[in-house]
Amino acid sequence: MIRSKLIQYFLYPFIAIMIALLIGALIILSGGNNPLEAYRLMLEGSIGTSQTLAETIVKTASLIIAGASYAFAYRCGMLNIGIEGQMLAGAIFSTWIGVNLTFLPGLLHLFIAVIGGILAGALLGCFIAFLKNRFGANEVITTVMMNYVMLFIVEYLVTGPMREAPEFPQSARVLPSAGFPVLIPGTRVNIGIVLALLLIVLYGYYWKNSKKGFEMRIVGENPTVANSIGINVKQNRMLAFAISGSLGGLVGSLEILGIQKRLLQNFSAGYGFDGIAVALLGKNSPIGIMLSSFLFGAMKTGGNMVQMFSSVPSSVVMIIQAIIILLMAIQVFSKKTKELERA
Amino acid sequence: MDPILRLKNITIKFGALTANDNVCLDINKGETHAILGENGAGKSTLMNILYGVLKPDSGQIILDGQEVNIHRPRDARALGVGMVHQHFMLVPALTVVENIILATCQTPLINMKKTSQRIRELSTKFGLEVDPAAVVKDLSVGQQQRVEIIKALYDSCKILILDEPTAVLTPQEAKELFKIIRQLNAAGTSVAFISHKMNEIMEIADRITVLRGGKSVWSARKADTNEKELARHMVGRDIVFTSSENGAIRDKKILEVKNLCVSTAYKKNAVKDLSFSVCNNEIYGIAGVDGNGQSEMVKALLSIIPKDSGQVIFCGKDITHDSTKEIFSKTIGHIPEDRLNMGVISRFFIFENTSFYNYRTDEFSSRNSIDWKKEHSYSDKLIQKFNVKASGGKAVFSTLSGGNQQKLVVARELDKKPRFLIAAHPTRGVDIGATESIRKHLIQQRDQGCAIILISTELEEIMSLSDRIGVMYEGKMIAETTPKEASIEQIGLWMAGKES
Ligand SMILES: Nc1ncnc2c1ncn2[C@@H]1O[C@H](COP(=O)(O)OP(=O)(O)OP(=O)(O)O)[C@@H](O)[C@H]1O
Numbered sequence: 001m002i003r004s005k006l007i008q009y010f011l012y013p014f015i016a017i018m019i020a021l022l023i024g025a026l027i028i029l030s031g032g033n034n035p036l037e038a039y040r041l042m043l044e045g046s047i048g049t050s051q052t053l054a055e056t057i058v059k060t061a062s063l064i065i066a067g068a069s070y071a072f073a074y075r076c077g078m079l080n081i082g083i084e085g086q087m088l089a090g091a092i093f094s095t096w097i098g099v100n101l102t103f104l105p106g107l108l109h110l111f112i113a114v115i116g117g118i119l120a121g122a123l124l125g126c127f128i129a130f131l132k133n134r135f136g137a138n139e140v141i142t143t144v145m146m147n148y149v150m151l152f153i154v155e156y157l158v159t160g161p162m163r164e165a166p167e168f169p170q171s172a173r174v175l176p177s178a179g180f181p182v183l184i185p186g187t188r189v190n191i192g193i194v195l196a197l198l199l200i201v202l203y204g205y206y207w208k209n210s211k212k213g214f215e216m217r218i219v220g221e222n223p224t225v226a227n228s229i230g231i232n233v234k235q236n237r238m239l240a241f242a243i244s245g246s247l248g249g250l251v252g253s254l255e256i257l258g259i260q261k262r263l264l265q266n267f268s269a270g271y272g273f274d275g276i277a278v279a280l281l282g283k284n285s286p287i288g289i290m291l292s293s294f295l296f297g298a299m300k301t302g303g304n305m306v307q308m309f310s311s312v313p314s315s316v317v318m319i320i321q322a323i324i325i326l327l328m329a330i331q332v333f334s335k336k337t338k339e340l341e342r343a
Numbered sequence: 344m345d346p347i348l349r350l351k352n353i354t355i356k357f358g359a360l361t362a363n364d365n366v367c368l369d370i371n372k373g374e375t376h377a378i379l380g381e382n383g384a385g386k387s388t389l390m391n392i393l394y395g396v397l398k399p400d401s402g403q404i405i406l407d408g409q410e411v412n413i414h415r416p417r418d419a420r421a422l423g424v425g426m427v428h429q430h431f432m433l434v435p436a437l438t439v440v441e442n443i444i445l446a447t448c449q450t451p452l453i454n455m456k457k458t459s460q461r462i463r464e465l466s467t468k469f470g471l472e473v474d475p476a477a478v479v480k481d482l483s484v485g486q487q488q489r490v491e492i493i494k495a496l497y498d499s500c501k502i503l504i505l506d507e508p509t510a511v512l513t514p515q516e517a518k519e520l521f522k523i524i525r526q527l528n529a530a531g532t533s534v535a536f537i538s539h540k541m542n543e544i545m546e547i548a549d550r551i552t553v554l555r556g557g558k559s560v561w562s563a564r565k566a567d568t569n570e571k572e573l574a575r576h577m578v579g580r581d582i583v584f585t586s587s588e589n590g591a592i593r594d595k596k597i598l599e600v601k602n603l604c605v606s607t608a609y610k611k612n613a614v615k616d617l618s619f620s621v622c623n624n625e626i627y628g629i630a631g632v633d634g635n636g637q638s639e640m641v642k643a644l645l646s647i648i649p650k651d652s653g654q655v656i657f658c659g660k661d662i663t664h665d666s667t668k669e670i671f672s673k674t675i676g677h678i679p680e681d682r683l684n685m686g687v688i689s690r691f692f693i694f695e696n697t698s699f700y701n702y703r704t705d706e707f708s709s710r711n712s713i714d715w716k717k718e719h720s721y722s723d724k725l726i727q728k729f730n731v732k733a734s735g736g737k738a739v740f741s742t743l744s745g746g747n748q749q750k751l752v753v754a755r756e757l758d759k760k761p762r763f764l765i766a767a768h769p770t771r772g773v774d775i776g777a778t779e780s781i782r783k784h785l786i787q788q789r790d791q792g793c794a795i796i797l798i799s800t801e802l803e804e805i806m807s808l809s810d811r812i813g814v815m816y817e818g819k820m821i822a823e824t825t826p827k828e829a830s831i832e833q834i835g836l837w838m839a840g841k842e843s
């Protein structure tokens with residue numbers, strides 16, 4: 001029992017990562033480069049120096065929250081492909097509050113800006129759940145569509161109403177009072193990582209012990225059963241998507257208030273989609289999400305380094321990540337079919 | 344003549360539990376071989392081994408005189424072994440042809456026309472009436488089972504395994520199935536048949552093997568044995584069914600249903616203007632052919648599906664518009680007709696499944712969090728008290744044998760000490776020993792004041808347990824009687840819609 005769990009949670013992901021690195025090495029080799037050198041650069045560029053490690057931690061924080069966002073909806077039986085959109089919504093609100101509500105004092109300003117971002121994400125999540133509950137609209141389709149809608153809204157805002165100067169498509173800078181306090185001076189590591197770790201602990205507790213979490217798991221496994229034993233399926237879906245969305249919104253706030261400090265057209269580093277990968281690799285468990293977030297964060301920073309100091313393009317990292325996801329996805333699939341036969 | 348199939352010394356272990364312990368079984372060509380045993384005796388496990396779903400730790404499978412290795416169901420099918428599982432494995436949203444293609448097609452391209460043709464061919468050959476174009480979720484259980492049988496027979500099959508095929512069938516549908524089995528036998532197909540109903544076994548089997556505690560303990564030809572002897576070999580003692588009777592004063596109407604009307608997406612007026620009431624200390628049996636509105640009525644009573652009109656009164660309070668959650672908070676129990684889709688999550692642990700109705704209570708939780716330790720020991724208590732064969736609360740629900748799953752659901756509902764209980768097919772799939780004890784529990788519950796609605800397709804069960812009987816036909820209660828007043832024949836007529 002315990003052994004099979006260990007295998008499931010650690011061995012398979014480990015094998016998937018190893019195979020992906022191997023295939024990545026072959027690709028680097030075929031491009032006429034030395035894979036060992038590339039991987040050494042990647043390692044050095046992600047955790048080799050305190051500066052690069054700091055960058056990795058910054059990315060890990062966002063990935064943890066994005067991963068928790070995806071996993072949250074997933075455990076209630078829904079696929080939130082719209083974290084990217086919720087993130088943009090959060091970013092818009094946080095930026096606006098950060099730029100315009102100048103009368104708010106210090107930490108309160110930050111607090112309101114973050115809450116604004118969270119609410120924006122939650123609202124978007126509720127909208128998706130509403131469409132599902134009311135019209136039976138598949139959330140995969142609606143969330144993907146909303147991603148585009150949000151992308152265009154951001155484009156409109158930074159080239160129009162929120163534009164600071166006519167020559168650049170970007171908003172004004174948020175006030176320092178609305179910025180995330182830096183945790184380690186001289187780096188970009190801010191209290192976002194503390195927040196992320198706190199949230200993932202809460203996440204673990206919620207699904208393990210809370211009544212609501214148990215209800216949501218039942219809804220996620222079989223809504224018909226949930227309905228028959230008196231659990232309100234629609235309400236739970238609404239709540240789950242609201243929370244999932246608010247986590248997505250929070251990633252946006254963190255990105256704006258902690259890193260970018262202003263709304264740009266393409267400010268997103270794709271955390272919305274990486275969140276899905278992180279949750280998948282981490283099997284939706286709190287520790288798994290944490291570890292895989294660190295891994296993906298390191299690969300992201302390391303990839304930049306590889307691109308800078310060798311002729312290997314950073315897209316190799318994306319290929320490796322994609323292979324990991326593919327391998328994990330196949331595995332989830334094969335496990336399901338086995339269980340079906342067993343039943 | 345050599346047997347067509349010989350299972351020799353099959354052993355399989357799940358952790359500490361030996362589910363099959365040196366089991367031996369011979370099946371002859373063209374015979375129906377019944378496999379009998381208590382819940383958890385290892386019948387399904389043995390059949391799953393033969394069908395390649397499970398791999399034995401040791402033992403041999405000898406087919407037509409040759410030892411074979413069966414690694415997966417596909418191998419079994421190629422060797423002419425087909426199986427209809429205890430729980431159906433059809434995709435509800437797909438049509439009959441699509442389901443059969445899904446299970447049998449080996450080529451990269453599918454051929455709808457050819458498959459439909461083959462289905463029709465099998466249909467006419469064995470009297471298995473089904474419409475290949477019908478969507479599975481619109482079919483009755485009996486029809487779905489025919490689809491399963493066609494699926495199993497599709498690649499000409501020498502041995503057909505039927506794992507408790509009659510548990511979900513009405514007696515009429517069971518009769519139909521027996522006809523099919525006889526035709527299969529006549530065509531040379533052997534059938535391995537599992538059932539807990541003695542009368543069925545005595546009717547259809549040629550030979551019988553009894554499993555007990557994972558061992559094959561006894562084998563005989565039907566002609567040389569009788570029901571009593573079978574029961575004794577199976578449980579190791581005689582079974583006595585208690586019948587009802589009690590003298591309590593029934594002065595309170597616990598449940599009153601007035602002019603209930605229910606329609607569903609598939610069926611308009613599934614329940615039509617239905618009225619009845621159940622008193623304290625009373626078992627109200629509802630007889631009727633399956634599909635005459637019984638399940639819609641139950642779901643509507645519990646607000647699982649909406650009511651068109653009508654009123655439901657529980658202990659003097661109107662609960663017509665209460666939510667399912669509110670209804671269950673009033674100590675109402677429900678043994679559902681379809682446990683896997685209405686009562687349990689089979690991928691969850693046992694202790695999670697037994698917590699479904701109490702995790703919100705103060706006893707098992709504090710403010711926001713559930714006390715899983717308490718839930719765990721509670722499930723262990725239920726397992727003990729109701730004699731469920733399980734290694735403990737920490738086992739995954741789906742690893743329980745079918746009958747033990749049912750026993751656990753019954754245990755959970757009875758342990759609520761409900762004031763009102765809906766029991767739909769409470770003994771479905773459980774062995775005779777457990778049937779006896781579930782019936783005893785129901786009667787005990789009644790004697791403590793509980794009002795019970797008993798829904799069953801087995802008239803014998805209704806007759807021996809009920810204090811009053813209502814007969815449902817096309818969504819209406821067309822007759823009300825007591826077991827003393829009416830004969831089985833009379834009720835049968837009512838069930839067929841013949842008012843008199
Ligand atoms: N995958 C599994 N893991 C652990 N135990 C299992 C597993 N499958 C079956 N068992 C156990 O093996 C025993 C035999 O189960 P099996 O399903 O063969 O019983 P059965 O004779 O078919 O009973 P029933 O009449 O209730 O269907 C049971 O105690 C069951 O709990």
Ligand SMILES: [Mg+2]
Nearest residue numbers: 387429744745
């Ligand atoms: Mg079984």
